[in-house]
Amino acid sequence: MAIISNATTIADAGAFSVSLGSMVLIKTITVSSAAGTVSFVNGTSSVVLNNTYPIYLFKFINIHPSADDGGLAVNFSVDTGSNYNVAKTSTNFEAYADEGDSDVAVNYSTSGDLAQGTGVQHLTGISSKMGYDNDQSASGELFLFNPSSTTFVKHFISEFNQSDYRNYTWRRNVAGYCNTTSAVDAAQFSMTSGNIDSGIFKLYGIKDS
Amino acid sequence: MGVISNGTTLLDAGAIDSGVPTGAMVLIDTVTVTNAGNITFDGSLATGFSSAYKEYIFKLIDIHPAATGADYTFQVGTSSDTDFDQTITSTHFRAFHNEAGNTTSLAYSASHDLAQSTSAQILFNGVGAENDESCVGTLHIFDPTSTTFVKHFIFSGTQYQQSDYAIAHHVAGYFNTTTALDRITFFFSSGNQAGTIKMYGIK
Numbered sequence: 001m002a003i004i005s006n007a008t009t010i011a012d013a014g015a016f017s018v019s020l021g022s023m024v025l026i027k028t029i030t031v032s033s034a035a036g037t038v039s040f041v042n043g044t045s046s047v048v049l050n051n052t053y054p055i056y057l058f059k060f061i062n063i064h065p066s067a068d069d070g071g072l073a074v075n076f077s078v079d080t081g082s083n084y085n086v087a088k089t090s091t092n093f094e095a096y097a098d099e100g101d102s103d104v105a106v107n108y109s110t111s112g113d114l115a116q117g118t119g120v121q122h123l124t125g126i127s128s129k130m131g132y133d134n135d136q137s138a139s140g141e142l143f144l145f146n147p148s149s150t151t152f153v154k155h156f157i158s159e160f161n162q163s164d165y166r167n168y169t170w171r172r173n174v175a176g177y178c179n180t181t182s183a184v185d186a187a188q189f190s191m192t193s194g195n196i197d198s199g200i201f202k203l204y205g206i207k208d209s
Numbered sequence: 210m211g212v213i214s215n216g217t218t219l220l221d222a223g224a225i226d227s228g229v230p231t232g233a234m235v236l237i238d239t240v241t242v243t244n245a246g247n248i249t250f251d252g253s254l255a256t257g258f259s260s261a262y263k264e265y266i267f268k269l270i271d272i273h274p275a276a277t278g279a280d281y282t283f284q285v286g287t288s289s290d291t292d293f294d295q296t297i298t299s300t301h302f303r304a305f306h307n308e309a310g311n312t313t314s315l316a317y318s319a320s321h322d323l324a325q326s327t328s329a330q331i332l333f334n335g336v337g338a339e340n341d342e343s344c345v346g347t348l349h350i351f352d353p354t355s356t357t358f359v360k361h362f363i364f365s366g367t368q369y370q371q372s373d374y375a376i377a378h379h380v381a382g383y384f385n386t387t388t389a390l391d392r393i394t395f396f397f398s399s400g401n402q403a404g405t406i407k408m409y410g411i412k
Binding site: 012135 | 212214215216217219225229230231232235264285299300302307315316317319322324326349351352355356358359361362363381382383385387411
């Protein structure tokens, strides 16, 4: 039975007909004890990472490392997490400033980009290691566009701010593509050294209609 | 009484059922001013920060200064320190291009970042005040009520500068405090402002 108000169908066939918002929270993973990886695999643990949405958005809230040595990184899978080794070509640039106001710059980061690399893509860290003092962390977001396409490569764009272990603020912007026409159906996050000590990882889907 | 359609509960107990996917980006408040010193979200005129959301997004829409050449800035405060003077360390880089087409740049802007300063953070510099001149941008603030971590922020925006430049600003950093933030204010370094700021919470 449809629900109709003032000649407008509000709901029908078990779903709302009116818009309830275009950004849908799919999954939250909260790390509260040391973890080597955090994975979002389509079809596992209520994760949706397929053709349901044209754009996926990961949010990262206060990712805290277990050591002053490394940064957060991502890799992607085309076989629901059996292998995280998709070839990627990317750009990576950074802006940093220390709390003492003696060292500031904006630079391209050749050590953080990839040229058909199948290893992890750095999202934070690299020349700037994430700080692991109790109040230090990194927060940011990562967009993944049309991962289920079997026609196009899969573009991604990320933006983070982090506390560096030497008491710098460090902004990092990464963008590129997974150079595959296979559907990407899983993403995995890890530290380039040590574990993820704590943090909140969220996955959203952005509706196209 | 619940509202059930085709076997699916849509409404119950005075709210949309928890099983119905709803928008995760929630418009919390909109403030539009025509001639005001500050736009402030502090729980008095508009909603301030709470632990309900782990991220807040502010959309700055056609912010227009009363006086030409002023810098647009923001600062935050806490329930115990309401003076909008938290310690900030930040980066700031800009890309600019003038209408004459003979000046371009992409560079770090050392005069607009902060190093353990309690000054307001500059988002736009030298904004034009002619009728069609304004600035727009998006500011993310992560987990402002945390009592464990510093609070990161990331901003990107673009402006019409007083000497007829387009300037794209990229600002990021952290409020170096483990005290929960509960308020934020936006203002020009001199003179009043017109414009709209929308505040969203991300579930």
